[in-house]
Amino acid sequence: MNNRDYLVRAMLGENQARVIAVRTTGVVSEAQALHGTTPVATAALGRTLTMGLVLGAMLKAEETITIQIKADGPLEGIIVSANSKGQVKGYVGNPGVELDLNAAGKLAVGQAVGRGHLHVIRDMGLKEPYHGTVPLQSGEIGDDFAYYFTVSEQTPSAVLVGVLVGVDGVPLGSGGEVVQLMPGAAEDEAFIASLEERIQAVKEVSSLFAGSRSPEEIVQEIFAGLELRFIDRRDVAFSCDCSRERFSRGLVTLGAEELQEMVDGGEPVEIHCRFCSKRYVFAIEEVAELLKELGSTRA
Numbered sequence: 094m095n096n097r098d099y100l101v102r103a104m105l106g107e108n109q110a111r112v113i114a115v116r117t118t119g120v121v122s123e124a125q126a127l128h129g130t131t132p133v134a135t136a137a138l139g140r141t142l143t144m145g146l147v148l149g150a151m152l153k154a155e156e157t158i159t160i161q162i163k164a165d166g167p168l169e170g171i172i173v174s175a176n177s178k179g180q181v182k183g184y185v186g187n188p189g190v191e192l193d194l195n196a197a198g199k200l201a202v203g204q205a206v207g208r209g210h211l212h213v214i215r216d217m218g219l220k221e222p223y224h225g226t227v228p229l230q231s232g233e234i235g236d237d238f239a240y241y242f243t244v245s246e247q248t249p250s251a252v253l254v255g256v257l258v259g260v261d262g263v264p265l266g267s268g269g270e271v272v273q274l275m276p277g278a279a280e281d282e283a284f285i286a287s288l289e290e291r292i293q294a295v296k297e298v299s300s301l302f303a304g305s306r307s308p309e310e311i312v313q314e315i316f317a318g319l320e321l322r323f324i325d326r327r328d329v330a331f332s333c334d335c336s337r338e339r340f341s342r343g344l345v346t347l348g349a350e351e352l353q354e355m356v357d358g359g360e361p362v363e364i365h366c367r368f369c370s371k372r373y374v375f376a377i378e379e380v381a382e383l384l385k386e387l388g389s390t391r392a
């Protein structure tokens with residue numbers, strides 16, 4: 094059974110380049126079901142979730158990463174958050190966006206995203222978060238991340254990422270692959286040329302991941318003939334860490350005045366998690382209890 098979602102890391106040549114490849118068909122299917130995204134929104138969110146997992150694999154243990162795509166297209170932006178444990182979550186501003194296929198007969202992801210910026214915020218716990226921003230290149234996500242790695246992180250990189258959506262709107266295949274030159278490899282022109290040739294030969298990354306081939310087999314196939322050494326493999330999943338507890342703490346931070354207004358309103362308070370669409374309902378008695386606690390901690 095090779096259709097499971099997981100991520101692999103490998104070194105190419107004499108450690109001249111590193112590869113991260115991940116199958117995300119299950120992750121993107123779950124996101125599609127939770128958010129009810131249209132095919133073009135599924136492709137845009139799925140590509141970004143895939144990149145979130147790739148960036149997550151580059152983090153240290155307790156770090157997290159947030160990707161924000163702020164742009165003027167009808168998708169109304171994308172937010173994805175991932176950690177180093179292979180967990181990712183995310184949503185788009187407008188999951189119902191409908192667009193015709195683009196001139197190449199593909200889902201018009203770039204058009205849905207529009208023009209704007211890609212922000213990457215790496216939270217390292219106690220230290221100040223690292224924040225990198227680049228203008229979007231095409232809004233097709235892969236190009237935008239290749240530009241981000243090359244310009245903002247100064248690591249020459251190639252990005253292949255794609256989501257194949259079936260006629261019923263369910264993702265059939267999704268995955269991505271990032272190839273990055275290691276420091277010092279930039280002088281080896283023959284090696285770089287052979288990498289570029291192989292990457293350009295990949296016609297459709299999403300259909301590679303739609304088949305039964307494992308991420309390892311896909312990497313081996315793309316880089317056939319080059320020395321390849323796998324160094325790591327980890328499971329990945331769509332996972333939201335929201336909880337009733339967390340949202341009740343969030344209610345408390347609104348302050349006494351706001352909570353009092355809710356109690357006076359007399360209606361249960363419904364909160365909806367944007368990342369996973371889960372709904373939490375707080376009865377008026379519970380809100381009153383939170384208000385009481387807030388009063389007693391103040392006193």
Ligand SMILES: [Zn+2]
Nearest residue numbers: 333335366369
């Ligand atoms: Zn959630």
